[in-house]
Each structure stands twice: as C-alpha cells, then as structure tokens.
Amino acid sequence: MNLPRLKFSGKLSTSDKLYNFFATLTGLAIFTTEFFKQVFIPPFEIREIKKHMDELGVKTFGIVSITGIILGLVLTMQSQPVMQRFGASDFLPAMVSISVVRELGPVITALIFAGRVSSGIGAELGSMRVTEQIDAMEVSAINPFKYLVVTRIIATTLILPILTIYVMVIAIMGGYIAVIIVENMNFAYYQSAVVSAVQFGDLIPGVAKTFVFGFIVGIVGAYKGYSTEGGTEGVGKASTTAVVLSSLIILIFDTILVKITVWLWPTI
Amino acid sequence: MADNIAVKVENLTKGFPDLKVLENISFDVETGENLVVFGKSGTGKSVLLKCIIGLMKPEAGRIFVHGADVLNISIKELNEIRKNIGFLFQGAALYDSMSVRQNLEFPLKRNFSFTQKEIDGKIDRTLELVSLSEAVDKMPSELSGGMKKRIGLARAIITEPQLMLYDEPTTGLDPITSKEISELIINLQNHLKMTSIVVTHDLMCAKIIADRAIFLRDAKIAYEGDIESLTNSDDKFLKNFFSFDLIKES
Numbered sequence A: 001m002n003l004p005r006l007k008f009s010g011k012l013s014t015s016d017k018l019y020n021f022f023a024t025l026t027g028l029a030i031f032t033t034e035f036f037k038q039v040f041i042p043p044f045e046i047r048e049i050k051k052h053m054d055e056l057g058v059k060t061f062g063i064v065s066i067t068g069i070i071l072g073l074v075l076t077m078q079s080q081p082v083m084q085r086f087g088a089s090d091f092l093p094a095m096v097s098i099s100v101v102r103e104l105g106p107v108i109t110a111l112i113f114a115g116r117v118s119s120g121i122g123a124e125l126g127s128m129r130v131t132e133q134i135d136a137m138e139v140s141a142i143n144p145f146k147y148l149v150v151t152r153i154i155a156t157t158l159i160l161p162i163l164t165i166y167v168m169v170i171a172i173m174g175g176y177i178a179v180i181i182v183e184n185m186n187f188a189y190y191q192s193a194v195v196s197a198v199q200f201g202d203l204i205p206g207v208a209k210t211f212v213f214g215f216i217v218g219i220v221g222a223y224k225g226y227s228t229e230g231g232t233e234g235v236g237k238a239s240t241t242a243v244v245l246s247s248l249i250i251l252i253f254d255t256i257l258v259k260i261t262v263w264l265w266p267t268i
Numbered sequence B: 001m002a003d004n005i006a007v008k009v010e011n012l013t014k015g016f017p018d019l020k021v022l023e024n025i026s027f028d029v030e031t032g033e034n035l036v037v038f039g040k041s042g043t044g045k046s047v048l049l050k051c052i053i054g055l056m057k058p059e060a061g062r063i064f065v066h067g068a069d070v071l072n073i074s075i076k077e078l079n080e081i082r083k084n085i086g087f088l089f090q091g092a093a094l095y096d097s098m099s100v101r102q103n104l105e106f107p108l109k110r111n112f113s114f115t116q117k118e119i120d121g122k123i124d125r126t127l128e129l130v131s132l133s134e135a136v137d138k139m140p141s142e143l144s145g146g147m148k149k150r151i152g153l154a155r156a157i158i159t160e161p162q163l164m165l166y167d168e169p170t171t172g173l174d175p176i177t178s179k180e181i182s183e184l185i186i187n188l189q190n191h192l193k194m195t196s197i198v199v200t201h202d203l204m205c206a207k208i209i210a211d212r213a214i215f216l217r218d219a220k221i222a223y224e225g226d227i228e229s230l231t232n233s234d235d236k237f238l239k240n241f242f243s244f245d246l247i248k249e250s
C-alpha cells in the first residue's frame, strides 16, 4: 500500500492545499481498498476487536448519555409550544420519537462519536507511527495494518449502532421528562404513543446508516494516524484533521443516505 | 552465493527528495561475523539498516539476506526472513500500550508456538541478560531512556534470530552498562552464532564487538577494515573522528 504524501512543511500555497485535498481523498480510497482486501483474511484478531469495542464503549458512554438526554429534552421543549398552538400536543411523542429515530439520533451520536473517537485513533496510531512502533511491528513479521487498523475499524463500525440505539432510548426518555414538566401525561400513554408512531421501517434505515458512520469514523481516524508524518506536531494535526474530516464525510454520507432511504421507503 | 554470507548488499542507492543518502554501497557480512558501521550523524546508517530489513525501499541495488533477494520477494516470504532477524531501533520503539512483559511476548506469541511456560522462561532469561528483571511488569512510560533501550534489545533478541541489526545499542547508557551490552552482543555471537550489523558511535563498544568495520561518509563507504586499522589510520578525517579516544589514551 502506497499512500500519497501530503505537503506539510512551511507555509502552504493554495495549490499545495488543493493538492493535499485530492491526495487525502486518494489516500482514503487506497486505505479503504486495503481494508476490504485484508478484512476477510484470517487471523481475525477477535480479541483485539473486543478490546477496542470495550474501550470505545467505556470512553463514549458518558458523553453519549448526556447528549441523548439533552437531545430529547431540547427537541421536545422546542416543539411543544408550536404543537400546542396547532392543537397537536398529542402528536408530540410521535414527532419527537420519529425525529430521534430517523435522523437526529444517528447523526448527532455519530458526530459526537467522531469527535471523541476518530481523534483518539488518529493520535494513537499517529504516535505509534512517529515513534516507529508500527515499523517495529512490521519487522517482527506482524502485519500492523491488520493488527492495528482493521481491528479498530471493525470495532467502531460495530459499536456505533449499539450506542445509537442507546441514545435513541435515552433521548425518548428525555422527551418524556420535558413533556411532564409542562403538562400532565402519564408514562403509559407516552410509551404507547411512541411505540405506535415508530415503525420498524423507521428504525432500520436509522440504525443501518450508523454502520456506515462508524466505519467512516474508524477509517478516517486510522488513515490520518497511520499516514502521520512530521513528529509530534504531525500527531496533533492527524488527530484534529481526523475529527474535521470524519464529521464532514458523515454529513455528506447522511445526505446521500437520506435520499436513498426516502427512495427505498417512500410511504413514510 | 556462498553459504557463509549472511547479508550481501550490492550497489545500494537510496535518497530522499533533494538528498542523496546512500550511493552505490556494496558490502558483505559473513555468517557469525559482527560488522560495525560508523559514520557521522545523518550519514544514513539507520537508513541502511532499514533498507536491509525492508522498511525502506532503495532506488537501486540488491540486498540478500540468507540468500533471499529481499527487495524482490513477496511480503509473505519477506516475513519468513524477518522472523529470523532481530532489529533494535535507535529509539527502542517499545509498544507503549503494552507492559514490558507483553512487549517481549508479542513476537513470541505471534510467530512461534511456544507454551506459556516456555515463554515465561524466555522472558525471565532475556531480561536477566539485559539486567532488567525487575522491570517486567512496568509500562514503557515508566522506564528511563537507557532502560527502554535495553528492553528494546531484549525484545529483539528474545526470538534468538540468526541476524541482529542494532541501531546504536549503547547510546545513552553509562559506561558500565554499555560494556555489559557489548559483552552481551559478543556472547550472542559465540553461543548462537548470531550475525550482527551494529551501528554505533561508541568506540569502546566497537572495540569489544567488531570483527570488521565500515565507515560511511558522503553517501559512500569511505573506509573499511578492522577497528585497529581505522583508529590507527593516518587519514585526517578518521583521526578527527576518533580523536576523543586518542586524547584519552595519550
């Protein structure tokens, strides 16, 4: 695998920056191809994948919990006056839960996850690169791409959907809290309103795209870290650009995926 | 190629954009021989070692390790060769997410099928060789620079490879430890018939271990021979390079 080298020394001209932009895209494409070439070849490093999933879960549990609650609270408080004005208060649970399940839950969780995780992976692999730990693995006849990169990408791809479902549940709970602050609604009613509003067809595209988002977070972080150059300064850059780039790509893919979902499930 | 040649480097040329590092370098290392590589900082000694192990691709030239043309074989074949090579990085390159024990276990568990008991035995013995038995459960961040170096050395030799590439094994160590490490290298040569290429600035270490030395200068091998002939040379540059030692001796 030969990744294109970015220009990083001194002050970059506009053409250098343009070059770096396309080199990054090319690099990401090469990196992704390499991932699919290697992911199906044993050994599968199940233990490493599990370890990374544990770590990612622990690392992001707190922040996604808070995000979930606040998401539900804010969304409900924001919509309540409007719904009330139109005499549609009864639809509040349905509206909140559908927004959370179809769009806001997956995207917000993915963006939070990107901020926390792709920077972490970028920094981790970046410092392994500049201190020659990746080279050390290579000379020990161990495939560092497989051991370090593939395992992390699988872990992010598998953990994000789980986190997202958790955020959805928490956000809907947050919504209930916001509802009972202003009006009297019993939980059984709220619950049945949510359950009858959210159909399986809403859940599937919402959760399915988080696999894609998780993959993006993993691949961008790993690519930035793995291709780090320029010492500790390079590590810092790798971790910040990983966040920006993965968030951006998540939003772009979300737009595409929303379009595809509407096309696949036209009734809803 | 003769069986007694462990490493053969032919017309090796390697550079970076705007920089010639190695140009047309050729040399052989016999099996069981300790070759010392001298050269001022930045002359490409580390680059040379990295080319031999396949971490860097030279622009031209051929490299044979134990008869295999390492630049023209598949990654799978290269990895088979690498299992038989130990590499000590200049900066030790310990895996900082793993303890010392895990660092040493890593190559053993991945590439060989030893039992846990055998592995533990090897770890104990190797750590004893580098006098760091007490560090076995420490993390790399808790080690001093010289300790890291010695753990790096332990990790490289624990698989008992037939070829060792040392990048400055004694730099940053006190004279006594440095002498112990040099003696360790000699012992490995005697007991395991290990071939070594040792990059060093440390003349005492070189005097202990070297069967032969080459001196890199301006991208070429400027001098070649045994240590005495280099240190006693009348050449102005060599005299200057080794002068610290001359002052001490006179």
Ligand SMILES: Nc1ncnc2c1ncn2[C@@H]1O[C@H](COP(=O)(O)OP(=O)(O)OP(=O)(O)O)[C@@H](O)[C@H]1O
Pocket: B016, B019, B021, B039, B040, B041, B042, B043, B044, B045, B046, B047, B048, B090
């Ligand atoms: N990855 C790289 N990219 C660009 N230039 C490099 C790279 N690695 C090494 N160089 C250059 O190659 C030259 C030789 O580097 P090398 O690390 O081999 O020196 P050295 O002889 O080991 O020096 P020292 O004794 O200080 O370790 C240096 O001028 C260095 O700037």
Ligand SMILES: [Mg+2]
Pocket: B045, B046, B047, B090, B167
């Ligand atoms: Mg060096």
